[in-house]
Each structure stands twice: as C-alpha cells, then as structure tokens.
Amino acid sequence: MPTMPENKSERLAALADQCVQCGLCLPVCPTYALDGNEAESPRGRIAIAAALARGLAPVTAELREPLDHCLGCLSCERACPAQVRFGELLVETRALLGPAPRRPRLLLAMAGRPSWLRLAQRLARRLGLSRWHRQLARQLPGRSALRAALGIASVATAGPAPTPTVASATGAGLALFPGCVASIEDSDAQQAAIRLLAAAGHAVTVLPSFCCGALDAHGGEVRASAQSMQRVREAWQGSGADGLVTVTPGCLGQLRAALPGAQVSDPYHLLDAAGAALRFRPLPMRVALHLPCTQLNLARSSEALLALLHRVPELEVVPLPPRCCGAAGSHLLEFPERAARLRAPALESIETLAPQWVLSSNIGCRLHLAAGMAELGRAVPTMHPLALLAQQLIEGNSR
Template sequence: MRCGFCLPACPTFKETGLEAESPRGRIALMKATVDGVMEPNDQFEDQMNHCLGCRACEPACPADVKYGQLIEQARDAIEAHTVRHRGWVKVVRKLVFKQLFPHQNRMGLLGKGLRIYQKTGLQTAVRKTGAVGLFSKQLADLERTLPKVSGKGVIQQLGTRIPAKGEKLATVGMFRGCLMDSMFTETNNKTVRLLSEAGFEVIIPESQNCCGALHAHSGETHDAKQLAKSNIRAFQEAGVDYIISNAGGCGAILIEYDHLLHDEPDWREQSEWFAKRVKDISTILVEKGRLPQPSQPQSNDRVRVTYQDSCHLRNVMKGGNSPRKLLAALPDVELVEMKDAGSCCGSAGIYNVTQPEMANQILEHKMENANATKAHYIVTSNPGCLMQMKLGIDKHADNDRVQAVHIVDFLFDRMVKS
C-alpha cells in the first residue's frame, strides 16, 4: 500500500514532513533492505528507532496493514544482526532487559530503593546539586515527574484475592505490571478497589511478571515470548474470566500475545485464551461493571477536564471511548476535547529517553493543545503518558494549577468512599 493515508496520522511525519519519517517511508526502507537495494546501515537503524511505535497509522490504513508488527520485526532483525552495541549500551541493555524487568522481586527492590531515595532527603540533595543532569538533561527533567513511591506492591498491601462488593459479576485477574507496581502502587490499589466496588472479585496472581512490551519493542523478541508464556500460565491457573490492565502500553502487548506466539503451535490455544480476555480497566467498567454512584459535588462549580489518549489503548485495544464515557458521567466534570488528543505525547515507552529531541518537540505541541482547553486536569490511562504530561505541565503549562492524573485515581476519588 502506498496511498499515504497514514502520513497525517504519524507524529514524526507531522513534525518533520519527511517521507522517511512516515509509516509508508519506513515500510519502503524495510522492503529496500529485504530486497538488497540498500544496506541495513546506521541510518536505517536510526530511522527504525525514530518511530514512536504509537500505531496511529493502523486505524488510518484502509488496507489494515499491520505496521506495528512490521516495525517490531525490523527491530528484532536489527538486534539479531547488529554488532554495533559496545560498552555502556550493551551493559545497560543487559541490565534492563535481562536482569531487571523480567524479575518482579527485583522491580520490587527498585521501588524500595526509590522510596529510600525520596524519604531520606537524597532526592532533595540530588535536585539541588543537579547531579542527574550531569548524565542527561532529559533524565533530570523526568526525575522531577517521579510519583511518591510506597515501597510496597499491591499484593503486600491488599493480598492476592479481593472479594466483590455485593453480588459478584465476574472474577477478574489484575495485571499489576512492573513499573506500575513498583512506582504507581497507589494507582494499582485504587484499581483493585474500584473493580471490587463495581462487582468484580479480583485475583492478583503472584507468579505474573513483566508484560514484555519493552522487550518486544526493542528487538528482544525471544525474551518477550518467555515473559508472555509465564503470564499465560499464571492467569490460566488463576481461572479468571477477564484479565485487567490499567496501563495502555501493557494492555496492547497482552492483547496480542496470540500474535507474539503465533509461530509456536504448542502455545496457540493458550495464547488465544489469554488474548481474548484482556480488557482495559475503563472498558470493563463501562461494559460489565456495576459502577459506584459518583459523589455529588458540594457546589455548582465543575472541574474542567481534558483526556489525553494512551496511543496503545486507542489504536491497539480500541478503548478510546470508554474513558471518555466514564469522565462524562461524573456530575462535577466538564469534559473538553483536546485537539489531536489521540496523537502521541512523545513518551512511547523509553522513547523520551532515547530520542529526547523529537519527544520534546512532540510534547511542546501537545501542551499547546492542552493549554487551549484551559483544563484543570489532564487525564490519561498509561503511566508513561502520565509522567510525560507532568513534564509537559512543568515546562509548558499556562496554568500553574493544572494537574496530570491517571484516570483510575481520578475516578476513585469521585466514586469510592475512603
């Protein structure tokens, strides 16, 4: 397909106007490399890595080209054949992809370490001295958006089985994630309690692990598959009716486990069982839940809210409408649509770390649209988007009172009595 419908949907093409920065252009580069017309050199690798992986091109494509699968295959091929990783790059990749994210207990230690960092005054000292900025200005910027970390995961705080309030509608498995559970534990807690209030028994399998999204997006497909198999086993053994995610980036890979394992016949049935049960928290609440009655506002004043889509929730899980329905149903909320709300904010996993120039350019334009809504809250459904929007507020907000918040936290505070 060379029609070009994907071009105006692509954030990097919109920023640069370059054909090579579009899905059509990148597919042409992939084909030229496969056909032997060009070498998979540094420029080719850079262009593949410059893609955000937001997959906004897929809903725009009349031929339903699976661009997300193509870009992941290209990155996997690059990683399999590259000999260019040297020194610290190789060390960091091994640390992140092999030693840290696959191990839930080590992610828990990360959470405890961040808790100590925040509570001992070390964070204050680091910020005053600008120590993080010596390594990377982008990392220093992102450090300012870190949430308050509890140091305890959702299982440590709530247990592995939480009963439904009132008549049970279904049994759901909570996918706790790795960063979500180590850094955004309070959001995980509120997710479980919101599900319980809505009539769902919640099971949190202890043996689950990282979803594998970062691995799949970074050319570490083998490891992504191993993580997927472990998660499938964990939730099958739990015997749940649905598998609930509160992070759009995680949900998008979970719902495609059947594709990830499509070349392994022994896993076809199990991966299909898993994939068809995955739902975002907003979707399950709208479609199946017995929603708690929102608390009535104390005055006639309404808060102005705008919603920033999680790319993967919108483009892969097709769940962009459910958050809006939930927000619009709140009596104290005026929901105002942001221009290009479905366009990527520039977070894209670790993109804002590996491609800071493009990420910051996209974020600046995103904040222009957010500022135009004059919203009090920017609500989103993914932790990476949440931190990116907090960074955008820190750098570009017109109103110093505006806040970025996860939709679960926003709903819980208005629907569930403490």
C-alpha cells in the same frame, strides 16, 4: 552485510507487501508531522523494512534510524484502508535488526524490575533528588537518557503495590496484571480498578508484579521479550481467571500477544457496561484528558472512558488533541529531544486550557507530561482516570 533467516525475511516481506502506498497514513503519523520526511512516515518505514527483508539494502545506521524513531503509536494502522499490520511489521523488523545502539539498557532493566525501581526511588529520596536534579540535568546534554530519567524520577510518586492474591480453583472472574513501573507508580489506579470492578460485580485477583516484555519487544530484545511472555502465560494459567485486565494500555499489545486465546482489556468497557451499578459524587472541577495512543488505537476504549467521566456530576472533561506525546515506551529515554518536541503541543494545550488536573491512563505518558510541566514551572497535578472515578464512587451500588 548482516543476513536475515529466510523464513523471517519472507514473512516480513509479506507484511510489507500488504501496503498499497496510498499515503493515507501520512496525515496521522506524528513523526512525519515532526520531520516532514518520507522516511519518517509509515509508508517510508515499510519500504525500508521490505528492502532489508529482501536483501536490497545493507543494514546501516541511516536506514535503521527511521525505524528506531517510530513511536509504535499505531495511528497509521487504524487509518490504513489496506489493513496493514504495521505494529507487527515494526516488532518483526526490530527483532531482526536487534537493539538500537542508543538503547539505555541499564535504565530499562531498572524500569522493568519493580524491586530495583523501588530501591532506586528510596535512594533518590535519601539523596534529596527533588532538590538538586535540575542542577545535575543542566550539566548533561539534551540527548542524554540519564537527563530524561532524572526528570521522570523527580515527578514520580511511588505507592504501595497491590498485594498478589491467589485465585480460587473455580476461577476468580478477572485477573489484574500490575506490570512493572505501573505496579509502583500506578498502584493507586490499580487499587481503584479493583474497587470499581468489585462495585460493578466483578471478582478480581491480582497477579505478581513483573514486566510484560513490551519494552523488550519494541526494542528488538527478542529473548528477554519471549521470557517475559512465558512468565505472563504461567501467571495467567495459575490465576484461574476468565479475563485479564490492566490499567496500563501500553501493556495490552504484549499481553494479547502472550495470551492469544484470552480476553485481555483495560477496565473501561466493563465499567461502562455496569450502567447504574456505578454512581458518582459531584466534582466541580475542570480536567484535561490525555488519551494515550494505545488506548485510542489498540484498546479503543476512549469512548467508554469518556462516558464514565461524563457520569461524574459537575466534572468538566476537555480531551487534549489526539497526537502522540512522545513517551512511547523507551522512546523518551532513547530520543529525549525528539520526545520533548512531540510533547510540546500537549503542554501548550494544557497551558491554554488551564485545568485543575491532567488525566492520562498510561503511566509513561503521564510521567512524561508531568516532567514537561515541571520544566515549565507549571504545578498541574496528574492522575489516572480510574483513581478519580474511584475517589468519586458512591459506595453500596454493587449489583
């Protein structure tokens, strides 16, 4: 039976002991709703982590599976009256267990390196992936990570990455962290953030594009995660900026862990606080708004985002029910069948609402939803909310 370092196991046991087993987390847990199984609930996972930390149970495939299934959505942490730090407990437990057996390392390595990802996308375009990916996908089992990746690649639309800029010696106000996948697939949103923040009176410098390490941290890849965090610290220290922003809420937790003394956020509170400095042209359109778990439970910026969208005249915004879509970082590749089941209610809501656009601020969620709509033959375009806001921005309103 694998043993855990004493100090690490004691820390993990202490985190688990904060749970009072009240069960208030169960109604908000998407995997408990999916399986109806106590082991697939936050309370069950905490009990498993405590047993592993204290050496009361061996590390078996059956015991680690519920921990691998966890989406890290943090809905339980937000609902917990005892303020259990479940996200920290989950990362610590996975670090001790090591990477999951089904972790698709090559695909994740590609996703975490923008240069590799661009090369793969160019190759996919030359081979005409959009024409034949469905035929290939049908030959692969439903649990195949490659099949899920092909679905994502077929709806991806890469744009030019934001050009890194050097901050002045006196500071640049805000630094924008582009990330890895987002630096390519959300480049329009990042340019939109720069434009909107400038209109709100904020100077912005752009850091180089690389992975923050969130995928590694949540996958038990301790060394790779630590290396990425160190790279974040070095880029941040060289920026001269006063605050760090990202358009991808999935990066927030890792960036805050890397920079505990810095102000790290998404742009919505800053933009909402600009008030009359930002004015928007009317847009007579109905949009469905998907709110990613990390935006709801970590950034807690959903109200600021809704306030900004409601300032666009004639825009009808209908939020989708707040339940995890199943993307959850690498979860959509490691457990594609479960991810599809978790996505199904969101797709049903989109079909019922019949929006002209679907908005989501997290690139993994947006690609996962777009792939699901494509499988159903639904041609509903997706967009980052910041891109829509910048598109409707009336110029000449900076303070």
